[in-house]
Amino acid sequence: MAVQASESTSTSAVSLGPAAALSCRECGTRFPLGPIFACQECFGPLEVAYDLPSGDPEGLKKQIEAGPDNIWRYAPLLPVPADVADKPNLNPGFTKLVKADRLAAELGVTGGLYVKDDSGNPTHSFKDRVVAIAVEAARAFGFTTLSCSSTGNLAGAVGAAARRAGFRSCVFIPHDLEAGKVVMAAVYGGDLVGIEGNYDDVNRFCSELIGDPLGEGWGFVNVNLRPYYGEGSKTLAYEICEQLGWELPDQLVIPIASGSQLTKIDKGLKELIRLGLVEDKPYKIFGAQAEGCSPVSTAFKAGHDVVRPQKPNTIAKSLAIGNPADGPYVLDIARRTGGAVEDVNDEQVVDAIKLLARTEGIFAETAGGVTVGVTKKLIENGLIDPAKSLVVLNTGDGLKTLDAVAPTTGPTATIRPSLDSFREAGLG
Numbered sequence: 220m221a222v223q224a225s226e227s228t229s230t231s232a233v234s235l236g237p238a239a240a241l242s243c244r245e246c247g248t249r250f251p252l253g254p255i256f257a258c259q260e261c262f263g264p265l266e267v268a269y270d271l272p273s274g275d276p277e278g279l280k281k282q283i284e285a286g287p288d289n290i291w292r293y294a295p296l297l298p299v300p301a302d303v304a305d306k307p308n309l310n311p312g313f314t315k316l317v318k319a320d321r322l323a324a325e326l327g328v329t330g331g332l333y334v335k336d337d338s339g340n341p342t343h344s345f346k347d348r349v350v351a352i353a354v355e356a357a358r359a360f361g362f363t364t365l366s367c368s369s370t371g372n373l374a375g376a377v378g379a380a381a382r383r384a385g386f387r388s389c390v391f392i393p394h395d396l397e398a399g400k401v402v403m404a405a406v407y408g409g410d411l412v413g414i415e416g417n418y419d420d421v422n423r424f425c426s427e428l429i430g431d432p433l434g435e436g437w438g439f440v441n442v443n444l445r446p447y448y449g450e451g452s453k454t455l456a457y458e459i460c461e462q463l464g465w466e467l468p469d470q471l472v473i474p475i476a477s478g479s480q481l482t483k484i485d486k487g488l489k490e491l492i493r494l495g496l497v498e499d500k501p502y503k504i505f506g507a508q509a510e511g512c513s514p515v516s517t518a519f520k521a522g523h524d525v526v527r528p529q530k531p532n533t534i535a536k537s538l539a540i541g542n543p544a545d546g547p548y549v550l551d552i553a554r555r556t557g558g559a560v561e562d563v564n565d566e567q568v569v570d571a572i573k574l575l576a577r578t579e580g581i582f583a584e585t586a587g588g589v590t591v592g593v594t595k596k597l598i599e600n601g602l603i604d605p606a607k608s609l610v611v612l613n614t615g616d617g618l619k620t621l622d623a624v625a626p627t628t629g630p631t632a633t634i635r636p637s638l639d640s641f642r643e644a645g646l647g
C-alpha cells in the first residue's frame with residue numbers, strides 16, 4: 220500500500236528504499252532519484268518524496284521498536300536500501316532524550332523539559348545523521364569521493380564516515396575554525412582544505428567545483444546530495460516522539476545554520492502524524508540563532524518573508540551561515556506552527572553553556588548554548604509556554620569549542636599537596 224502516487228518510481232535508475240522520486244518544494248515537479256538538488260523548471264530546492272507504508276501503524280511501530288539502536292530502525296521511512304544496517308556505516312542516532320528537571324526548575328518550566336543530546340553521536344554532533352544518509356545515496360550513485368562545505372562539524376562527520384564506508388574524502392572549511400573542529404576534520408586522514416573566507420565563500424567555491432571537471436565523480440553531501448542529506452534530520456523527530464512514548468512534544472527549540480535541520484524535523488513530525496504513529500496535535504517550532512549571525516531571526520522579527528544575508532561574527536561558528544539556504548522555509552514553519560525565531564549574544568551563549576552543564580551535566584558546544592540561551596529568552600518573553608512540554612536540542616559537544624568557555628572556567632583553587640594548604644583554600 221502506498222500513501223503517495225508514484226508516477227516517477229519506474230523511471231528511477233536507482234533504488235533507495237521507500238524513496239520514490241525527488242520533488243520540487245516550490246512547483247512540485249518530480250524527477251527521478253539522482254544526484255541533483257535544484258528543480259530544472261524553477262530552480263527550487265528538491266526533496267525526497269516517498270511511497271511510505273500505511274494502514275498498519277501498530278505493525279510499523281513494532282517493526283521500528285525491534286530495529287537496531289540507531290537511525291536504521293527508521294529505515295522504512297528513509298531513502299536508504301532495506302539492508303542498510305549491514306553496510307559499513309557509523310550507525311549514528313538513538314541518542315539520549317534527557318528529562319532535564321533541574322534545568323526546568325531553573326527556567327520555571329513545569330510542563331516537562333527534555334534535552335535531546337546529540338553530542339552522543341559518533342563524531343559528537345548531529346551531523347552524523349545527515350552524513351549517514353548521504354553516504355547511502357553516494358553508494359547508490361557510484362561516487363567514490365565524499366566532500367562538503369562545512370562550518371566544522373560536517374567536515375569531521377564526512378571524514379569519519381568516508382573512512383568507515385571506504386570512500387576518499389576531501390572536505391572544505393573556513394580557515395579560522397576552532398582547533399577542536401579542525402583536528403576532528405583532519406584526524407581521519409582524508410583531505411581537509413581551509414579556505415580563506417567565511418562559510419558562504421566556502422559554499423560558493425563548492426558550487427563552482429561541482430560544475431568543474433575537478434569535482435567530477437564527487438558527492439558533496441550538502442550540495443548535490445543535499446536532498447538525501449536533509450532527510451537524516453527527520454530521525455531527530457522520529458526519535459524524540461518514540462522516546463516520549465510515541466507522542467508529539469508541544470514545543471521544540473532547534474538551532475539554525477542553513478535551516479535544513481529545522482525544516483526536516485518538521486517534515487518528520489508531519490510524516491509521523493500522517494502514518495498514524497503519533498496522535499495529531501498542534502506543536503510549535505522555535506528557531507535559535509546567534510545575534511552575530513541572525514539573518515533568519517532578523518527577518519522573523521521584522522515580519523519579512525525574505526532573508527537578507529549577513530556577514531557572520533559570532534563564537535557559534537557551527538551556526539555561522541550568513542545566507543541560509545532554507546531560511547524562508549524556516550520562517551514559514553515558525554509562523555505556521557505559532558513558534559518564533561530568536562537570537563542571543565555571545566555572552567548569553569557562554570552563560571547558557573554553563574547553565575546546562577551545571578544543571579544537567581551536559582557540556583554543549585556553542586550551538587547548544589545558542590539553543591538553551593534562546594529557550595531561556597523565549598520563556599522570559601512569554602513566547603514559550605512553561606506549562607507545556609518542551610524539547611531543546613543540543614546538537615554538538617562542548618569539547619570541540621573549549622575556547623568559548625576556557626577564559627571564564629578553571630580550577631576553584633590551586634594548592635600545595637598538603638592538608639594545610641587545602642584548609643587555607645576554605646573548600647573543606
Ligand SMILES: *Cc1c(COP(=O)(O)O)cnc(C)c1O
Nearest residue numbers: 372476477478479480586614615
Ligand atoms: C550544522 C549544525 C546545525 C544546524 O545546521 P542546519 O544547516 O541548520 O541544518 C546545528 N548545530 C550544529 C552543532 C551543527 O553543526
Ligand SMILES: [Zn+2]
Nearest residue numbers: 243246258261
Ligand atoms: Zn520547481
